[in-house]
Amino acid sequence: MSLSRLLLGLTPILGLTLSAATAVAQDERPVAITNARILTMSGKPIDNGTVLMQEGVIKQVGKKVKVPAGAKVIDAEGGTVMPGLVHAWSKAGLRGRRQTTTTRMPGMPRRFRGGRRFGSSASAVNKAGKKVSDSLYARQDIFHDLLECGVTTLVLAPDGVGFPGLSAQIEPTAKHEEGFILDDDAYVVVECIAKSQAKNTVKSALDAGKKALEERKKPKEEPKKDDKAAAKKPTGKPEKKTDPKPADKKDKPKEEPKPTPKPKDDPKPKPKDDPKPKEDPKKDPKKDEAKKADDKSKKPAPKKREKKKDPNAEVVADLLDKKRRAFVVMGSANQLAHYMDAVGDHRFPMTIVAQRDNTREGSLHMVAKKLEELEAGVLMAPELSTQTHSNRVSSPSEELRKAGLEVGFLIGDSKSAVRGLFFKLIDLVRHGAKPQDVLRGVTAVPAKMLGMDKQVGTIGKGKQANLLLFTGDPLDPTSSLRSVFYRGAEVRKDANQ
Amino acid sequence: MMLRLPHLAPAAAALLSLFAFAPNVVAQDSKPASRPDESTPEKKDEKSEPDRHMVIRGGDVHIGNGSVLRRATVVLKNDKIEAVGHDVEIPEGATEIDASGKVVSPGFVAVRAGGFGAPNSFGLDSIKDGLNPYDPQIKLGLAVGITSFGMLASGGRDTPKGKSAVIKLAPEDLEGMLCEEGSFVSMRVPLDRKQWKAFRENVEKAREYKKKLAEKKNAKPDATKKEEKKPEAKPSGRPTRRGRRGSSSSGSKDGTPKPPRGTETILKILDGETTLWIDFGNGGGGFFSFMRGPRQPDNGKVKQACEIAELLGTGVVMDRPVSAWALADEIARTGSSVVLVPRDRAEPDKGRPENTGSNLASARILDEAGVPVAVISPSTRLSNDGIMGQDLSTLHVDAAFAVRGGLDNRKALRTITLDAAKTLGVGSRIGSIEVGKDADVLILDGDPLHYRTLVDTAIVNGKIAYERHKEPYYSHIKR
Structure with missing residues (x-):
């Protein structure tokens, strides 16, 4: 009796202490x-x-x-x-593997699996408005593990080619869904690889964004509110809260009943969602006509339907309007050439993410000047590199820093990787980097790239x-x-x- | 001797620039006309670069068509050859390169190659989107004199088909790398009776279709109709599956009949838009096909290739036949050309009365019969594994093997320059140092085909792309 009472009395206290801890x-x-x-x-x-x-x-x-x-x-x-440590580009806790394409070898039967594998990735998508936070499971130890290893700012970036979505900053101490996401649109992720489909996707996504931006600027009577709303930095949020619903209808009902995201479900809706936003901007005139026709027959209020915006195009429009920042995956000089070919004259605040030094396609420092013109900082793996067919060790990050670029470092996604980080930094220092530079590269520089330099870093x-x-x-x-x-x-x- | 056509050069430049740098050059051309003030030149500098001139002085210039100009001057303007000769005008502010005592040669053309920043062949939708202008192999290719190569991403089997491109070794220049796309297709011999029948039927269908088109044209000789026909014909000519599907679904536009199924590429060949390569089943010329050992006599295949050429009424390119020399006159009659590996070996078939097997003199025999010959190395890659001396790093030595077999030295240079370019369907753009052609020039330290000759400077698209003393590959060799 007395014991159970005592326990009862203790539970709230225990709960309190636990939550505090x-x-x-x-x-x-x-x-x-x-x-x-x-x-x-x-x-x-x-x-x-x-x-x-x-x-x-x-x-x-x-x-x-x-x-x-x-x-x-x-x-x-x-x-x-x-x-x-400020980890601006993490995949920790994201489920599902990256897609890879296996292309059929000519002459081989369709089922033959021995086709060549192209590492980079499968079809590109335009899902600029999709938030990685929506498909994230909070109750994972990895976030707290990383925190214990020193990663105090963790931003998760979605995976994929094209515009795979918006990244999210998470609260590593949160053990529940509530309060788990600190910022659900830290930046837009862009990746353009040397493939026609990816290049065309990026191109059409940017064109759609440009169109949306023009439309936003044109009518000054009604959508002013929207403009104002969009003008505040966090603003994409009110828009997006309303917008993604129509597009992500398939996702949401699935997710809401079960907070656990099914990893296998995620890649599937990708291709389904993808063509719609892509085609919309292209067929705008036709679509408008179709809409009008529809409206006449069905609904008497045509304006309401026109307000529906493509959330992906809106996000890209924000980007082109320089209200958002982009993290662009760019592993090599060659990828930059193809990226520039796809992007054309569109410019936006960007940070380049180089996961490894690709000497086969040209190290990034070969195109340092172009990167400087883009006013892009580089976030790269804290690793040394060797040129092909040689034993000469080079430090790609140091080469870029010498060329006048700001260089931050990628911090690993696992406990062991983060523990090893400082040894990698030591290696960079041994090969000519200044200690303060490498330490800034894991703190102040990525914080600045995230636009969070007033809070962290x-x-x-x-x-x-x-x-x-x-x-x-x-x-x-x-x-x-x-x-x-x-x-x-x-x-x-x-x-x- | 002066090869200079000042009127042609700008026209050619404008024409060719449509291919790669259309917006740039149009802007350049229109600017001088609309420039009354002195303030505009500044703008011009900002927007479009001023003309780049380069002068290569005093070298023995091998034109590439067989003739040599001793101690001549080559003037390059932007990415084209402006003038070649002894007393040519030298523009102000030109970069000068002293080539006295050296040899100036057109860049070598490897008719079939891979690597060099070319994309993987499989699963490719656009060749340009897969190029890698930062491939370290590009510099290595330039170091051995190769400035462009033909790439067949996928070829046809029993019917002409293929995705091909002529790619230049233009380092760090994505736009400049793609020289020409779709200028050649391929099919494979031998065809069995059924395949041969189907192919002949397709060619007949294509002929009928052409006849129908011609009749239509005669019936309605409107100027507008003629123009409409061309753009209609182009998309239908795509050999890919997607292209075919598209054309079948779209139906006939403007009353012009749709080309029958399977004849799109044949129509292109008949119209002279693309060159047909006949694949003799030698594989890609990679390491393994090379290691297969001596080859078999292929007189039958050569005969069938000749039949195909006769059926089409146009010359074809025979890709590395080994006994073509035995049928040189027949090949010459069809107007075909031959790609050779002069050191290919095949035992003669003793059971047959006619000439079979290989012949070191095959290049000379074919040349004497009037067959254009292009030379390629046994392996069509640059490799640093076991087949040194037989890969593309010594393409000029392979041409020298043709000389060993009796071919004239100067003609042998043609086999890796102009004639090679012609087999790829780009003979009007690359392969020789002639006015209006692309500025792909080598400065060599000796005779182009000598084994000890090294490339001192390689110029691609009018830009210095390789200098021996700056790159690690051959800079340590002092002479």
């Missing part, structure tokens, strides 16, 4: 890390400094910071504090308190990650257990 600890108590070397990533490192944080935000940084009474003090013991007053505490210099192989602070709460202790 799992979600971000919104502790009122300030936390101070003292006696630390602080790599702010925005200025010179501060030796023997203190970081004071409260309510998830950095309150003060510097040598002479007064630690308020009642603050929780963590002695860094001469260790180093740096901002949390550096250590300064008012920034999110996402910090990594190392026992020594992060680029010293003998030092280790001691703890990770996410929004002021320590999410990991004693890495060296």
Whole structure:
């Protein structure tokens, strides 16, 4: 009796403590890390400094910071504090493998599977308005695992060629669907490969977007509201909330009853959804006529139907209007040539994502000038490379940086990859990169590429308190990650257990 | 001696530019006319580049058609050859290259090749969209003198078909890489009785269709009708399955009859729009087909190829027959040309009375009979595995094998330049240093066919694409 009562009485308390531990600890108590070397990533490192944080935000940084009474003090013991890693291009937790095409060899029967495999990928799609957040399952350990390894900002990018969709920033401490997505349209993903179908898809998607943009600008009486709505940065959101419904009708009813996304279901609707938005812009005049005809026969209100917009075209229109940013997958100089061929004169704020150095199709630094003209930063794998048929090791990221481009790094999608990240960075430093450059490349640079440089990526007053505490210099192989602070709460202790 | 046609050059340039750089050049041409002020030149600089001139001075110029001009000058304007001769006008501000003591030659044309940034053959819808102008092999190809090559992405079996392109080794220039698309198709011999019958019927159908068209044209000699016919004929000529389906569904437009099924490519051949290659079943010329060992006499196949040429009434290109020399006169009569590997070997068939097997002198014999000969290496790839000396890295040495068999030295250069280009259907664009042609020029340090000759400079589309001392491949060889 008494025991059960006791338990009953305890449950709310237990629940509270649990939630506090799992979600971000919104502790009122300030936390101070003292006696630390602080790599702010925005200025010179501060030796023997203190970081004071409260309510998830950095309150003060510097040598002479007064630690308020009642603050929780963590002695860094001469260790180093740096901002949390910003992973701007992650596939962690995304289900389903990337499609690959197997093309039939001429003369071989249709079922013959020995055809040549073309690695890059299958058919390109225009699903610019599709959010990766819709097909994401929150209850996965990987997000918290990555956080414990130091990834405090995690943005997931959808997979696919063409315009596969919008990326999402997630809240790694959330264990439930609610509050799991911090931003469901961080950027637009674009990939154009050296294939006619992909190039044509990109071309037609951009043309549709341009058309939508022109239409948006033309009528100034009614859609002004829409324009204003679109003008605010987060604005695509109200539009999209209403818009994707018609297009994604097939997806939504499936997903809503079961929050678990079926990985196998996802690729299937792709081709179904795809042709509609693609054809719409092309056949605009015809379609309008058809619509009018329909309206006359069916409904007396023609204007209402015209308001229906293609969500994909709207997203691309926003992009062309420079209200959004794009992350463009570009592995090689050759891919850039084909991309430019497809994109033509369309320009938009972009970041280039190079997953590996492809010497067979030309390293990116061969076209550094063109990249500079595009005003694009590059996010690339922190890896060294060798030219074909040679033993000469080159550092592609360093070549690009020498050419005047801003270079950030891709951080792995698994625990082991993130643990190995700093060794890769050390390797880059051994081959000529500056330590501050490589560390900025995993923090401040990607934050800037995401447009989040005011919140994350550096250590300064008012920034999110996402910090990594190392026992020594992060680029010293003998030092280790001691703890990770996410929004002021320590999410990991004693890495060296 | 002066080969200069100042009136033709701009016209040719404009015509050819329609192919690759249409918007650019049209803008260039219209600008000078609408330029009364001095302020406009600045704009011109911004929008379209000023004309690039390049002068190659003092070299022995092998024109490519067999003649040689000693210590002559070649003037290049943009991507075309402007003038060739001894006392040609040299434009101001031209980049000069001193070639005295050296040999200037047209870029070599490999009639069949792969690699060099060409796309994978299978599952390809547009050749241009699969090109890779950053392939490291391109520089290697230029280092051995190859500036363009023919690529057959897919060929026909018992009927002419194919997706083909002539691709240039233009490094870092996607637009400049594609020289010509669809200028040749292929079919394979031998045809069995059934296939031969079907093919003959198709050719007859095509002939009838042409006759019908001609009758229609005569019946209604409107100028408009004539123009309409051409664009209708083009899409129907697509040999791909998709193209066929499209044409069947679209039906006949404007009363012009639809070409019968299976005759689209044949019609193109009859109209001279494309060249037919006869595949002798030698494979792609890759490593394995090369390793298959000595070849079999193929007199029968050559005869059938001649029959095909007679049936079509146009010359065909025989792709690497081994006993063509035995039927040289018959081949000459059909107006066909032959692609040869001069060092191909085949045992003669002792059971037969006629000449069979291979002959080192086959190039000379064919040439004397009046058959144009193009030469290709045993392996049609650049490879650094076991077949060194037999791949495309020594294409000029393969032409020299024809010289060994008695072919005239100068004519032998034709086999890897002008005549090779002609078999690909691009003889009017590449293959020789003549006014109005593409500026694909090599500067060599010796006779083009000598084994020790190396390429000093390779110019493709009027741009320096390769310099020996700058690239790692042959820069260490000092002379």
